[in-house]
Amino acid sequence: MTRDHLFQARLRAWNALPLHxxxxxxxxxxxxxxxxxxxRRHGCTAQDVEQVIVRVLIALMEAEDDAPx
Numbered sequence: 001m002t003r004d005h006l007f008q009a010r011l012r013a014w015n016a017l018p019l020h021x022x023x024x025x026x027x028x029x030x031x032x033x034x035x036x037x038x039x040r041r042h043g044c045t046a047q048d049v050e051q052v053i054v055r056v057l058i059a060l061m062e063a064e065d066d067a068p069x
Contacts, residue, residue: 013063025056
């Protein structure tokens with residue numbers, strides 16, 4: 001699989017995620033908020049944030065499996 005194919009597969013997976021999940025993921029992984037800070041920002045619990053992070057990471061990893069060789 002080429003880097004471009006992998007990037008495109010992950011981009012499709014990212015765009016298919018709910019906007020709320022993408023916002024939470026970006027708060028933690030890009031902005032560097034901890035789970036409690038992200039939870040306060042997005043009106044949920046730290047456990048919800050953890051579940052979103054796991055869900056997004058799984059979706060992005062599965063995109064690699066679904067990408068053409």
